[in-house]
Amino acid sequence: MKILIIHGPNLNLLGTRETGIYGSKSIDEINNSLNGLAKELGVEIAIKQSNHEGEIVDMIQKSKNYRAIVINPAAYTHTSIAIRDAITAVNIPAVEVHLSNIHQREEFRQKSLIAPVAAGQVSGFGPESYMLGLRAAVSIANAKKEAV
Ligand code: DQA
Secondary structure: EEEEEEEOOOHHHHHOOOOHHOOOOOOHHHHHHHHHHHHHHHHEEEEEEOHHHHHHHHHHOOOOOOOOEEEEOOOOOOOOHHHHHHHHHHHEEEEEEOOOOHHHHHHHHOOOOOOOOOOOEEEOOHHHHHHHHHHHHHHHHHHHHOOO
């Protein structure tokens, strides 16, 4: 089983960016933990990062060989109808993840355009949000397989 993990804009700066909010772990450290968990769960993962909305749309459109997507759309969470439409178009379950608890933050961050089309949202557990998101993605993909 293959799962696609997408990091959105500015997440390449993790570890130095607003560490009080996003923590001190770099994206490479998070990706290492994800690779370790994937091994443990017996799944294959591909991890991508982009600062560009259209590139993220392309990644989602090309995700047909994946059974689920784990995505931190970062700032595009709050603005991107294009990413939302891409998720709906491919019909692959997507788990939305956030390091911070977006519901405790500024009003503009409390609204997610992605959440209504996501299988679910994990928000507020720091890097652990990604691990929980991957576990959820695997479990949803397995459940979908059984239902077929
Ligand atoms: C974020 C929350 C977003 O509001 C913000 O724009 C980010 C990161 C998070 O992981 O907490 O870049 O998605």
